Amino acid sequence: MKSICSLALAACFAAAAPSQAAVVYSGLQNITVTTTFDGVYLDVDAGTTSGTETTGWDINPFFGGEGVANSPDFQPARTTIALDAPILNxxxxxxxxxxxxxxxxxxGSDSHTGNGVGQFASGTEGYIGFKLTPNDDSGTFYGWMRVVFSNDGSTGVIRDWAYETSGSGITVGAVPEPSAFALLGLGAAGLLRRKRK
Structure with a gap:
């Protein structure tokens, strides 16, 4: 029994230890992209929005997402490296x-919605891939953002986003999963509780 207790404690401590890198996930946000020229300004790493330009903003979709502006700290993946290249879905x-x-x-981008390859279909979910330099300049991180853009006068939506803090790539749509150590610790704690009954 002592060895099970020791294993359970070790698993709990391992689960509580901070990791070197992680996927940061916003959770479901459903931020409305208005049909106005101002749209919405989003600071990705702070998770804050504004209807006007603020310090730290990263991406600014407007006119329902028909237009998208980006700061130097947030670079969306594009179809080519040309200055006027559209954002890639x-x-x-x-x-x-x-x-x-x-x-x-x-x-900026204003030719990313349409029916072509790599374009965002109006009113349909798509994904922006991005390169982010966070507000604290702690590195260059890669991430994804799930959006619904519109070019028919309807509002758009920024559903959610995630980025990897190690600087390595990230799979589009990937969100953090519970650690195996945390699950082991929960299982061991359950065994201890069962034994005490």
Missing amino acids: IAPGSTVDGTLNFLTGFG
């Missing part, structure tokens, strides 16, 4: 990493 399960086309500096 990336398929779920794809990898977002340094092999995609990213620009530098402030940018």
Whole structure:
């Protein structure tokens, strides 16, 4: 019994130990992208929004997502490296990493909605792949953002997003899962509770 207790304690401590890198997930947000020119300004790593430009903003979809502006700290993957290249709609399960086309500096896109390959279909969910430099300049991280853009005068939506804090690539649609150690610790705690009854 003492060995089971020791194993359970070790598993609990392992589960509580901080990891070096993690997937940061926003949770479901459903942020409305208005049909106005201002749209919505989103600071991805802080998780804050505003109807006007604020310090730390990363992405600014407007006119329901028909137009998208980005700060130098948030670079969406694009179809090519041309300055006016549209944002790319990336398929779920794809990898977002340094092999995609990213620009530098402030940018924008107004030709990413339509019926073409790599475009966002109006009113249908799609994914932006992005490269992010967080507000604290702690690194360059890759992530995805699930959106619904519109080019018919309807509002758009930023559903959720995630990014990997190790600097490695991330799978589009991937969200953090409970640690195996945490599950082991919960199982061991259940065994201890059962034994005491």
